[in-house]
Amino acid sequence: MPLNQQILLENRPKGEAIASNFKLVETETSVLQDGQVLVRHHFLSLDPYMRMRMSDSKSYTAPQALGQVMIGGTAGEVVESRSPRFKAGDKVVGMGGWQQFSVVNAEPAGALRKVDTTHVPLSHYLGAVGMPGVTAYYGLVKIIEPKAGQTMVVSAATGAVGSAFAALSKARGCRTVGIAGGVEKCNYAVSELGFDACIDYKLHKDAASLSAALKAVCPQGIDGYFENVGGMVLDAVLPLMNDFGRIALCGMIAGYDGRPMPMSYPALILTSRLKVEGFIVSEHMEVWPDALKELGTLVANGKLRPRETIADGIAAAPEAFLGLLKGKNFGKQLVKLI
Amino acid sequence: MPLNQQILLENRPKGEAIASNFKLVETETSVLQDGQVLVRHHFLSLDPYMRMRMSDSKSYTAPQALGQVMIGGTAGEVVESRSPRFKAGDKVVGMGGWQQFSVVNAEPAGALRKVDTTHVPLSHYLGAVGMPGVTAYYGLVKIIEPKAGQTMVVSAATGAVGSAFAALSKARGCRTVGIAGGVEKCNYAVSELGFDACIDYKLHKDAASLSAALKAVCPQGIDGYFENVGGMVLDAVLPLMNDFGRIALCGMIAGYDGRPMPMSYPALILTSRLKVEGFIVSEHMEVWPDALKELGTLVANGKLRPRETIADGIAAAPEAFLGLLKGKNFGKQLVKLI
Numbered sequence: 001m002p003l004n005q006q007i008l009l010e011n012r013p014k015g016e017a018i019a020s021n022f023k024l025v026e027t028e029t030s031v032l033q034d035g036q037v038l039v040r041h042h043f044l045s046l047d048p049y050m051r052m053r054m055s056d057s058k059s060y061t062a063p064q065a066l067g068q069v070m071i072g073g074t075a076g077e078v079v080e081s082r083s084p085r086f087k088a089g090d091k092v093v094g095m096g097g098w099q100q101f102s103v104v105n106a107e108p109a110g111a112l113r114k115v116d117t118t119h120v121p122l123s124h125y126l127g128a129v130g131m132p133g134v135t136a137y138y139g140l141v142k143i144i145e146p147k148a149g150q151t152m153v154v155s156a157a158t159g160a161v162g163s164a165f166a167a168l169s170k171a172r173g174c175r176t177v178g179i180a181g182g183v184e185k186c187n188y189a190v191s192e193l194g195f196d197a198c199i200d201y202k203l204h205k206d207a208a209s210l211s212a213a214l215k216a217v218c219p220q221g222i223d224g225y226f227e228n229v230g231g232m233v234l235d236a237v238l239p240l241m242n243d244f245g246r247i248a249l250c251g252m253i254a255g256y257d258g259r260p261m262p263m264s265y266p267a268l269i270l271t272s273r274l275k276v277e278g279f280i281v282s283e284h285m286e287v288w289p290d291a292l293k294e295l296g297t298l299v300a301n302g303k304l305r306p307r308e309t310i311a312d313g314i315a316a317a318p319e320a321f322l323g324l325l326k327g328k329n330f331g332k333q334l335v336k337l338i
Numbered sequence: 339m340p341l342n343q344q345i346l347l348e349n350r351p352k353g354e355a356i357a358s359n360f361k362l363v364e365t366e367t368s369v370l371q372d373g374q375v376l377v378r379h380h381f382l383s384l385d386p387y388m389r390m391r392m393s394d395s396k397s398y399t400a401p402q403a404l405g406q407v408m409i410g411g412t413a414g415e416v417v418e419s420r421s422p423r424f425k426a427g428d429k430v431v432g433m434g435g436w437q438q439f440s441v442v443n444a445e446p447a448g449a450l451r452k453v454d455t456t457h458v459p460l461s462h463y464l465g466a467v468g469m470p471g472v473t474a475y476y477g478l479v480k481i482i483e484p485k486a487g488q489t490m491v492v493s494a495a496t497g498a499v500g501s502a503f504a505a506l507s508k509a510r511g512c513r514t515v516g517i518a519g520g521v522e523k524c525n526y527a528v529s530e531l532g533f534d535a536c537i538d539y540k541l542h543k544d545a546a547s548l549s550a551a552l553k554a555v556c557p558q559g560i561d562g563y564f565e566n567v568g569g570m571v572l573d574a575v576l577p578l579m580n581d582f583g584r585i586a587l588c589g590m591i592a593g594y595d596g597r598p599m600p601m602s603y604p605a606l607i608l609t610s611r612l613k614v615e616g617f618i619v620s621e622h623m624e625v626w627p628d629a630l631k632e633l634g635t636l637v638a639n640g641k642l643r644p645r646e647t648i649a650d651g652i653a654a655a656p657e658a659f660l661g662l663l664k665g666k667n668f669g670k671q672l673v674k675l676i
Contacts, residue, residue, distance in 0.1 A: 052609070230605065252605040262600035267568060267590040270616035271390070278608035 001029040001038075005314045006069045007098035013054055017325060021054065022070070022318040029101045037106045038080040041096050044314070044335040045073035045126035046321045047160075048228075048251050049280075070098035070317075073131055075115070075122050076337075083107065091115050093125045098317050100337050110285070119300040127332035128167075128306040129295045132160035135281040136226065137291035139248030140168050142284070143277050144224035148173030151218050153237060155179040156228035157189045157198055160306060160332035161250065164295060165226055166193045167304035171294075174224075177217050179210075179233055181327045188330070192305060207235035207264070215240055226250060231261045238268045249278040307331030339367040339376075343652045344407045345436035351392055355663060359392065360408070360656040367439045375444045376418040379434050382652070382673040383411035383464035384659045385498075386566075386589050387618075408436035408655075411469055413453070413460050414675075421445065429453050431463045436655050438675050448623065457638040465670035466505075466644040467633045470498035473619040474564065475629035477586030478506050480622070481615045482562035486511030489556050491575060493517040494566035495527045495536055498644060498670035499588065502633060503564055504531045505642035509632075512562075515555050517548075517571055519665045526668070530643060545573035545602065553578055564588060569599045576606045587616040645669030 003026055010023035032038055053064040053071060064071055074096030078086045083106035086092065094112040096102035104112050115125045127133065136154075146152055152169040154162045157178025166189070169176040178189045178198035189198035197217035204210035214222075214236060221242035227234055230252035241247070252261065269276055281287075298304035309329040311320035317335045324333045341364055348361035370376055391402040391409060402409055412434030416424045421444035424430065432450040434440035442450050453463045465471065474492075484490055490507040492500045495516025504527070507514040516527045516536035527536035535555035542548035552560075552574060559580040565572055568590035579585070590599065607614055619625075636642035647667040649658035655673045662671045 234604070249604075249608045252608050261605060262602050263604040264600050266572070266587075266601040266604070267599060269614060270587045270590050273616045273618060273621070275616075276607060276614040278611045278613075280611060283611070 001031060002040075002101055003027070004029045004099055004101045006100075007314060007317050008068060009054060009064050009066055009070055011066065012056060012063075017051055017054060017322060019318045019322065024315055030103050032080060032082045032103065035083050035105055035107050037078050037083050037086045037092075037104050037112065039074070039076045039092055039094065039096060039102050039104055039112070040079045041074040041076040041100055041102065041337045043075045043123045043126055044096075044098055044317060044337060045075075045130070046317065046324050046329075046333040046335065047073070047132070048325065050321065051325055071095065072097050073126050074102065075126050081106075086112065086114065091117050091122055093130060098314065100314055120296055123308060123310075123332075123334055124299055124306060126334060127160040127308065128164050128299055128304050129292055131281060132332065133164040133295040134288055134291040135250060136161045136165035136168055137295065138279060138281050138284055138287050139226045139250055140165055140172075140224070141291075142287060143248040143275075143279065144226065144246045146172050146174050146224050149175075150223035151175040151177065151220055152224045152226070153177045153179065153214070153218065153222050154226040154228065155201075155233045155237075156251070156327075157195060158185045158193065158307065158331055159228065159329070161226070161228055162189075163193045163306050163331065164304060166195050167298045168294070170194045171298065171303070175218075175220070177214070177222075179214070179229075185330060188307070192307070194303070201233060204236075207232045210236035211239055221245075224248075227252075235264045238263070238265060241268065241272050241274055243272050245272060245274050247274060247276040249276060309333050311335045313337065339369060340378075340439055341365070342367045342437055342439045344438075345652060345655050346406060347392060347402050347404055347408055349404065350394060350401075355389055355392060355660060357656045357660065362653055368441050370418060370420045370441060373421050373443055373445050375416050375421050375424045375442050375450065377412070377414045377430055377432065377434055377440050377442055377450070378417045379412040379414040379438055379440065379675045381413045381461045381464055382434075382436055382655060382675060383413075383468070384649075384655065384662050384667075384671040384673065385411070385470070386662065388659065389663055409433065410436050411464050412440065413464050413468075419444075424450065424452070429455050429460055431468060436652065438652055458634055461646060461648075461670075461672055462637055462644060464672060465498040465646065466502050466637055466642050467630055469619060470670065471502040471633040472626055472629040473588060474499045474503035474506055475633065476617060476619050476622055476625050477564045477588055478503060478510075478562070479629075480625060481586040481613075481617065482564065482584045484510050484512050484562050487513075488561035489513040489515065489558055490562045490564070491515045491517065491552070491556065491560050492564040492566065493539075493571045493575075494589070494665075495533060496523045496531065496645065496669055497566065497667070499564075499566055500527075501531045501644050501669065502636075502642060504533050505636045506632070508532045509636065509641070513556075513558070515552070515560075517552070517567075523668060526645070530645070532641070539571060539574075542574075545570045548574035549577055559583075562586075565590075573602045576601070576603060579606070579610050579612055581610050583610060583612050585612060585614040587614060647671050649673045651675065
């Protein structure tokens with residue numbers, strides 16, 4: 001069986017996550033049992049939720065076990081199969097983790113999903129036509145419930161979730177405004193991702209200043225907000241929310257390293273009669289088919305052209321992940337393994 | 339026409355509301371036009387929302403105009419009618435304001451509501467079988483959507499909203515826990531209002547201490563929380579919320595005087611996948627008939643025995659209101675005018 005380089009969680013972060021939290025090891029993949037397939041990973045997905053798994057504080061899932069392969073989405077190719085459901089050569093997406101190969105029990109529905117790369121590149125099944133895309137869909141369609149003509153705002157606008165959010169929001173006739181870090185990302189959001197405007201939060205030293213800049217590009221207020229960041233950005237958006245606005249809470253990157261990150265004026269939730277709802281997309285599998293269908297069509301039609309930042313080789317995964325947490329990526333962060 | 343003592347909003351609070359924000363005047367009521375009725379108020383309702391109206395900061399309604407009669411719910415009797423819909427002697431509930439009489443255009447549906455005092459005392463139509471009761475109903479039934487066996491918590495537990503909440507929650511088979519200020523209120527909550535337990539927040543100097551006390555009486559966690567207070571109490575409840583818990587945000591008394599009152603750990607909304615929703619009951623008139631029917635039955639059957647604190651005479655209204663904001667009342671705060 002092939003040798004398999006893996007990244008384990010070696011120890012938990014104390015405060016900020018660092019490279020030495022991870023450890024690279026090499027093992028041999030196990031011999032296949034009936035019902036199993038061997039997948040060679042072409043791409044590993046890096047996502048902010050992984051930071052939460054590294055800690056053992058209360059979260060929505062059990063923490064990542066120490067000494068085990070880091071959890072993560074993967075896209076690859078079946079190289080050997082002892083399952084009637086897959087054959088060698090099939091392109092598949094699964095949760096293979098931070099490693100070059102995985103041995104998967106193919107029987108549980110959803111453990112491994114066959115994908116068609118005719119019109120959609122394989123890597124996009126980890127981004128726009130995968131978990132991040134469905135995340136944007138759930139927040140927009142199921143929590144925010146947008147109406148044509150309303151104003152939608154998303155933070156981390158050029159990321160995998162943000163870019164899918166823009167395409168889905170524009171398809172519904174909404175004014176769509178992004179928040180991102182840096183002039184390059186903001187220009188890209190408008191010129192390539194279809195945002196009507198994008199605000200560079202790095203130009204603002206506090207929530208009041210950011211809020212004023214947002215107000216200028218949201219003259220009708222904000223009806224729906226998709227939160228990927230938290231902290232100052234959320235404080236800046238909250239006073240601009242229209243009555244009966246909806247906030248889908250998906251990410252709190254700013255707080256993942258354990259620093260308290262208060263919401264300064266929660267009373268606005270009452271005075272503006274807002275709904276604020278947190279969610280994790282893997283608990284809403286019922287929306288995946290509709291979401292993937294719409295997202296695949298948007299990509300195939302060129303209306304969603306997601307950008308990717310690709311690190312090279314499994315050993316590069318920890319640094320790429322730490323960069324993602326600091327916003328150094330531009331678009332979907334992947335690791336190319338082959 | 340009769341002389342009418344009125345309380346006007348004379349100026350807006352700078353920080354805490356004070357007695358000199360109000361002014362007592364006496365005028366003659368106007369002569370009735372066709373379609374109008376003259377109502378003599380027996381009771382004036384005092385409610386926390388009035389504090390918000392006194393300020394001109396962003397809120398869910400236009401601020402109370404200066405120099406005008408303070409807004410407020412009233413229960414009274416028609417003394418003269420030029421409307422076919424009402425006759426002298428009818429008991430009615432409306433928004434007559436802080437004054438002894440009001441002249442009401444009786445035609446708009448809902449401006450004035452005839453009530454039956456056979457089984458429900460008139461004053462209760464301003465409390466348990468009125469706006470506060472319907473407020474508890476909306477938050478519990480429409481936002482929290484409780485299931486039998488779940489744990490419900492309400493702050494300001496012995497107030498008009500809290501006591502109605504307890505009866506509605508117990509009727510749905512839920513463990514029902516209150517938070518109130520002082521041992522007397524807490525004992526009353528359990529012995530008279532049907533709460534399974536009640537925590538005295540005054541015994542706790544910070545959110546962590548209050549949270550630990552709450553946890554002891556909510557061994558299965560908290561599924562639904564009805565927030566009347568905000569601040570430290572909300573911080574104490576949030577970490578105890580079960581996954582997919584719902585928080586109905588109805589009051590933020592602690593923040594009405596303008597002090598910033600942050601939510602310390604909003605990331606919990608994400609990690610526990612909570613829904614937090616603010617509302618104002620007057621925007622949901624569709625629930626009033628069902629709510630009033632259930633609340634009236636609970637009162638008539640003795641399952642909801644709301645307590646009242648009654649101030650005497652219109653001149654006593656400002657001090658009674660300021661006391662309400664400090665939690666000095668015990669149950670529904672009213673002013674008896676006759």
